[in-house]
Amino acid sequence: MLDFPQKSGIKKDLVYRISTFDKTKSRPEGEWFSKYFRSNPLKLDSIIAFKSALIDTGIINYIDPKKADINFDGYDDIFFKENGYGHWYQHPINQRIWLNDGLNNFNPMSHSFAKDANKSIYLFVKSNNAKKFSLFMTYNHFYTHDLPKDNKQLVYARLDSLIYPKIEKHKITICKGVTSKYNPAFVPVGLSIVKSAKLGSLSLSNNLLTYTPTASGSDTIRYHLKNDFFESTDYEIIYNVVNNPAAPTITREGNTTLISSTPTGNQWYLDGSIIKGEVGQKINATVNGLYSVKFTDANGCLSENSASLYGLITGTGLSDKKVIISPNPFEQSIKIEFPEDFGPMVSAKIHDVKGVVVWEKESVRDSEIVDLSSLSVGNYVLNLTSQTNGLVSVVKISKQGR
Numbered sequence: 001m002l003d004f005p006q007k008s009g010i011k012k013d014l015v016y017r018i019s020t021f022d023k024t025k026s027r028p029e030g031e032w033f034s035k036y037f038r039s040n041p042l043k044l045d046s047i048i049a050f051k052s053a054l055i056d057t058g059i060i061n062y063i064d065p066k067k068a069d070i071n072f073d074g075y076d077d078i079f080f081k082e083n084g085y086g087h088w089y090q091h092p093i094n095q096r097i098w099l100n101d102g103l104n105n106f107n108p109m110s111h112s113f114a115k116d117a118n119k120s121i122y123l124f125v126k127s128n129n130a131k132k133f134s135l136f137m138t139y140n141h142f143y144t145h146d147l148p149k150d151n152k153q154l155v156y157a158r159l160d161s162l163i164y165p166k167i168e169k170h171k172i173t174i175c176k177g178v179t180s181k182y183n184p185a186f187v188p189v190g191l192s193i194v195k196s197a198k199l200g201s202l203s204l205s206n207n208l209l210t211y212t213p214t215a216s217g218s219d220t221i222r223y224h225l226k227n228d229f230f231e232s233t234d235y236e237i238i239y240n241v242v243n244n245p246a247a248p249t250i251t252r253e254g255n256t257t258l259i260s261s262t263p264t265g266n267q268w269y270l271d272g273s274i275i276k277g278e279v280g281q282k283i284n285a286t287v288n289g290l291y292s293v294k295f296t297d298a299n300g301c302l303s304e305n306s307a308s309l310y311g312l313i314t315g316t317g318l319s320d321k322k323v324i325i326s327p328n329p330f331e332q333s334i335k336i337e338f339p340e341d342f343g344p345m346v347s348a349k350i351h352d353v354k355g356v357v358v359w360e361k362e363s364v365r366d367s368e369i370v371d372l373s374s375l376s377v378g379n380y381v382l383n384l385t386s387q388t389n390g391l392v393s394v395v396k397i398s399k400q401g402r
Contacts, residue, residue, distance in 0.1 A: 285311025
């Protein structure tokens with residue numbers, strides 16, 4: 001008997017083998033068979049026979065059962081030796097590994113091993129803190145008939161953790177341009193690609209698939225898990241690549257309140273930096289500067305930054321007097337002219353289209369020429385703030401190449 005936990009708390013669950021002289025379709029004359037049973041969870045004083053052609057056999061005697069969570073799904077599985085009754089035939093390794101379905105039903109493993117591995121007559125597990133269990137393999141050449149009978153168990157090779165995927169078919173929704181990293185197996189294992197990505201780039205390393213889509217749509221990737229002894233059948237990931245949402249827009253309510261066009265999923269920015277905790281639809285501008293917002297949709301995809309809007313603290317206002325920037329577009333420098341009601345000096349800041357401050361000067365005189373040769377070609381926003389009365393002027397400027 002082997003112990004397998006059940007909800008009832010009774011652990012003596014599996015009667016491992018009962019030999020009978022039964023008649024079957026393949027052996028109508030009758031033959032010795034090994035049958036295997038487990039406890040009936042509905043009637044604890046009875047047992048239920050396994051039903052599998054790979055388990056009931058008349059030529060192989062399965063002996064010395066061991067148990068361990070071979071596929072790392074949280075349930076103990078079974079593996080065993082074989083006694084061939086003098087026959088040369090032996091079952092493949094995968095038929096000698098029975099996986100627990102979580103209800104203490106056991107079925108032969110479906111994976112295939114290399115032919116050399118199939119000659120192995122015994123698998124056993126050693127505990128390993130880093131990998132939970134490692135699966136080892138021992139050859140006994142008495143049964144392979146390719147070496148003298150006195151050569152016993154000469155080959156002792158490590159099978160570096162039995163390969164088993166987390167999910168055979170996995171569906172992942174991903175945003176265009178966002179990188180997805182996925183570990184397909186519970187333990188470190190090699191990977192090989194059977195069908196590669198068509199909508200983006202795919203790379204792989206030890207037990208890691210890295211995928212970055214550049215277009216939206218459905219992208220199916222097929223891969224194998226492998227090590228020195230074994231390569232699995234096909235496993236599959238279906239990536240549902242969705243477009244990022246359009247950038248929201250900002251409107252002004254009164255002098256200081258800014259409103260995003262999206263009711264939820266917002267993240268506000270001031271001069272290109274995240275404003276922590278500001279995720280609502282409205283924000284009260286408490287600091288002068290360029291405010292923008294990004295939006296995260298139901299798929300978790302992030303929009304581009306909205307166009308920036310200047311925020312005004314209480315007591316200031318946009319000037320209705322004309323500020324003159326010349327030339328505009330410019331190549332190297334600009335002349336800044338502002339009306340008398342701004343006073344003798346203004347503070348100047350230039351933001352890029354993302355709201356990041358790329359140039360600033362604390363004090364600028366009327367008609368002063370400022371050097372902007374350090375800026376790259378592109379579009380910018382110039383903010384002028386009066387040092388006398390707090391009046392603000394916002395002007396779009398552009399730098400062009402020669």
